[in-house]
Amino acid sequence: MAIIVQKFGGTSVGSVDRIQNVANRVTQEVENGNQVVVVVSAMGKTTDELVRLATELNEKPSKREMDMLLTTGEQITISLLTMALQQKGYDAVSYTGWQAGIETESVHGNARITDIKTANIHSQLEKGNIVVVAGFQGLSPEGNITTLGRGGSDTTAVALAAALGAQKCDIYTDVTGVYTTDPRYVKAARKLKSISYDEMLELANLGAGVLHPRAVEFAKNYHLPLEVRSSLELENGTIVEEEASMEQNLVVRGIAFEDNISRITVAGVKNSLTTLSTIFTTLANYHINVDIIIQSITSAGQNALSFSVKTEDVKQTLEVLERYADRIGYEDVEHENDLAKVSIVGSGMFSNPGVAAEMFEVLANQSIEVKMVSTSEIKVSTVVAYGDMIKAIEALHEAFELSVEETVEV
Amino acid sequence: MAIIVQKFGGTSVGSVDRIQNVANRVTQEVENGNQVVVVVSAMGKTTDELVRLATELNEKPSKREMDMLLTTGEQITISLLTMALQQKGYDAVSYTGWQAGIETESVHGNARITDIKTANIHSQLEKGNIVVVAGFQGLSPEGNITTLGRGGSDTTAVALAAALGAQKCDIYTDVTGVYTTDPRYVKAARKLKSISYDEMLELANLGAGVLHPRAVEFAKNYHLPLEVRSSLELENGTIVEEEASMEQNLVVRGIAFEDNISRITVAGVKNSLTTLSTIFTTLANYHINVDIIIQSITSAGQNALSFSVKTEDVKQTLEVLERYADRIGYEDVEHENDLAKVSIVGSGMFSNPGVAAEMFEVLANQSIEVKMVSTSEIKVSTVVAYGDMIKAIEALHEAFELSVEETVEV
Missing domain, CATH: 3.40.1160.10 (Acetylglutamate kinase-like)
Known part of the structure; x- marks a missing residue:
């Protein structure tokens, strides 16, 4: 049995x-x-x-x-x-x-x-x-x-x-399973028959909220198949397993998003070896969760540093930066609220270098400004204005053909 | 410490x-x-x-x-x-x-x-x-x-x-301690400074409800002093200990009582050796708690048997007796509701054989009919009409001088 x-x-x-x-x-x-x-x-x-x-x-x-x-x-x-x-x-x-x-x-x-x-x-x-x-x-x-x-x-x-x-x-x-994106926001969202552990991990970490990342890690380590399904509806859910082999050709599997994102920009940072670690260690000590980090070095040897945090953490972030201003050494701090993070996830991305470029093109065609970018092997995250969030998701969902029913059954 | x-x-x-x-x-x-x-x-x-x-x-x-x-x-x-x-x-x-x-x-x-x-x-x-x-x-x-x-x-x-x-x-x-009787019913009730384990056990079993009998038994076995006291008032409570020595001369220490008592009388019971055990084993199987039992053998070799139960158990008691009528063998069953049990408790009673007699006299002087009696070494219980209950408690409380402050302090 x-x-x-x-x-x-x-x-x-x-x-x-x-x-x-x-x-x-x-x-x-x-x-x-x-x-x-x-x-x-x-x-x-x-x-x-x-x-x-x-x-x-x-x-x-x-x-x-x-x-x-x-x-x-x-x-x-x-x-x-x-x-x-x-x-x-x-x-x-x-x-x-x-x-x-x-x-x-x-x-x-x-x-x-x-x-x-x-x-x-x-x-x-x-x-x-x-x-x-x-x-x-x-x-x-x-x-x-x-x-x-x-x-x-x-x-x-x-x-x-x-x-x-x-x-x-x-x-x-x-919910009845894992969707290509949140069906409450995007009507074309479609339930996935299966998804790989890594894809699920990225979606879970990106705020899809269906399954906790630790649980997915555990399942991955033990090669244990999971099924995410509804306790009220009888229909089959989504299988999370080693590799969603029958859908290998689908480069992008899902779109995750998160609102209430803010960008902090620290200008005129001294280009010392320890500055970066000073800033982020200090913020971590105050339990401020920093997500995307972007650093650009100018020819004058000074950094402009941007990072994203949850909007609820902005006030404390600014206070901490001010308190440690001398130790960090910078000229100015700016922040921008009302942003959102939109990410595409898919394990096929690894072998398809053009995916990020395609994403930017889709967003550009919608006149959506990309304010920050972060990539991993199987995801591309962008930060955009909150007002553009739904438009971005819908456009990406369509461009990557996520609403098209999977055709290959095992 | x-x-x-x-x-x-x-x-x-x-x-x-x-x-x-x-x-x-x-x-x-x-x-x-x-x-x-x-x-x-x-x-x-x-x-x-x-x-x-x-x-x-x-x-x-x-x-x-x-x-x-x-x-x-x-x-x-x-x-x-x-x-x-x-x-x-x-x-x-x-x-x-x-x-x-x-x-x-x-x-x-x-x-x-x-x-x-x-x-x-x-x-x-x-x-x-x-x-x-x-x-x-x-x-x-x-x-x-x-x-x-x-x-x-x-x-x-x-x-x-x-x-x-x-x-x-x-x-x-x-409550602030153990009283000579329930102060909600008798104004003259007085808090005891101390009481013996055995007296507390009788009071606890007789429905005083302050302390569970199992806990008192445990304390007695381990010679552990207890104090019953109020969580809201700061005054001292009542010490429960081996022997309330300074109050040895007080024969009666408290009066317990319980209402909603009924008496069942089974008349014309066959005088066989096993009848008593048949009746009470059967009732116990139905979880009917029988308290006082009185048996009187007539010269004709037949028993009249009376016992008390909680009024809420009367209906089931009568049903059980009827169902097993053939096996038990009796002529008639009667019951009387609206009764109460009034008991005096005191470890000095053991060496004072006249205490039960004094109790009956006090009740007789108040024209209270005693319907059943049961005694142990340190208590005398009587069953009286519910209408007489308070009158009985007050008369006994006064007759045994329970409202008089204890004079000897250690």
């Missing part, structure tokens, strides 16, 4: 009705003849409510106690889902992270999984039980409850699937 | 304000120079809400999953209280039942504590931490989360205090 791991997020288990719906999806997989392990998140708004209580009692709650508090959310869901499965006449048992053998680093709030002892789960599966595991949580070597940070339940599901030797891991969410 | 264990119930931690108040009571004990372990219950209405969710998903949720669900309640409280203590600048750490080393039988819903491994708590106390432990919960040998049943947090606190060699265990509640 094959082992299938299913993961359901907070929205999918947000109410009694939703939990019953999840129970149906789970037992369906049992009826298909599989051994099923289910990983769940906390119910919808539970976490928000707990965080509210915590901040009323402590301005800056300790991370250990936040982990202790928030992990109750998944513990509630596992017991309720198990009850729903038992009500349907199926044998099921719930496990917290530590009961499931999920071991992590001694870090609170953002621990990495170090090992999974699967003996308990295997023995329950052998007894014919559905095993319902709390996502997002684990146990440190000192016996403390830890959490895996953002996207933690995805990571739990994928890590468990790898450790258990599962056939696949299904990530149930509130 | 002495170790003090403090226990706060659900009402005492029912809101952010209440938790802050508890934090003040805890740090006060630290400022007194003690090492402090705090045991807490789930916040006020948390449990009710979780039970509601469970019963919506499963008509009869499994006990294992109910334990998994309900133990999140205390886990929330320990983390929030620890955050409140840290906000006040104190070092504190929270422990679930399993982290605190509380081991129980493999029973769900009503497990007994089998052992407590105190190494973790001792090491945290040595580091200068306040240790906040989740009450009501433990871990079975198979690694399942268990609960201790009703009054479980009291039991956790007392068991921990015994295992840690604590100097005392303070049970904080919503």
